[in-house]
Amino acid sequence: xxxxxxxxxxxxxxxxxxxxxxxxxxxxxxxxxxxxxxxxxxxxxxxxxxxxxxxxxxxxxxxxxxxxxxxxxxxxxxxxxxxxxxxxxxxxxxxxxxxxxxxxxxxxxxxxxxxxxxxxxxxxxxxxxxxxxxxxxxxxxxxxxxxxxxxxxxxxxxxxxxxxxxxxxxxxxxxxxxxxxxxxxxxxxxxxxxxxxxxxx
Numbered sequence: 398x399x400x401x402x403x404x405x406x407x408x409x410x411x412x413x414x415x416x417x418x419x420x421x422x423x424x425x426x427x428x429x430x431x432x433x434x435x436x437x438x439x440x441x442x443x444x445x446x447x448x449x450x451x452x453x454x455x456x457x458x459x460x461x462x463x464x465x466x467x468x469x470x471x472x473x474x475x476x477x478x479x480x481x482x483x484x485x486x487x488x489x490x491x492x493x494x495x496x497x498x499x500x501x502x503x504x505x506x507x508x509x510x511x512x513x514x515x516x517x518x519x520x521x522x523x524x525x526x527x528x529x530x531x532x533x534x535x536x537x538x539x540x541x542x543x544x545x546x547x548x549x550x551x552x553x554x555x556x557x558x559x560x561x562x563x564x565x566x567x568x569x570x571x572x573x574x575x576x577x578x579x580x581x582x583x584x585x586x587x588x589x590x591x592x593x594x595x596x597x598x
Contacts, residue, residue, distance in 0.1 A: 407433030
């Protein structure tokens with residue numbers, strides 16, 4: 398039974414697979430491409446890091462046993478530089494303690510042991526894709542919130558500046574009003590009745 402989810406459109410999913418063994422790369426590609434995923438394979442961690450500077454992927458699946466840099470080391474770098482990419486580790490040599498520690502530290506999302514079952518691989522990959530979507534949506538929401546907060550803060554500053562300018566203009570007008578506008582002939586406020594018995598000139 399296919400593990401495709403109605404919530405996931407595989408046509409947008411890009412997966413990067415890194416392994417120094419060509420046979421493993423070919424088998425994984427043959428198993429995943431029929432699901433509709435876009436698969437890219439590379440045979441070294443250095444090539445993967447270089448490609449990730451130019452292109453984006455939803456999931457990276459890396460073998461741990463590779464020369465020059467282990468898969469776990471590669472995925473730790475990916476976490477640092479591309480945190481929204483979901484990281485899967487393919488391994489047959491690491492202990493369960495080491496794998497558990499890697500998951501707890503968020504260096505990897507999940508691991509797949511060699512040899513693997515195709516259905517298990519597909520289920521793990523589907524979960525990884527869902528995880529990637531959630532991370533991407535949370536990041537986008539966080540960025541929108543930051544943008545909105547900055548916009549609100551700017552509007553508040555502009556409103557305060559306008560209010561301060563209006564107050565300053567109002568104060569200036571009051572200070573320079575002619576005396577005749579502010580007081581009557583006897584210094585009283587305009588509109589004050591003239592005292593009886595006092596004859597105006």
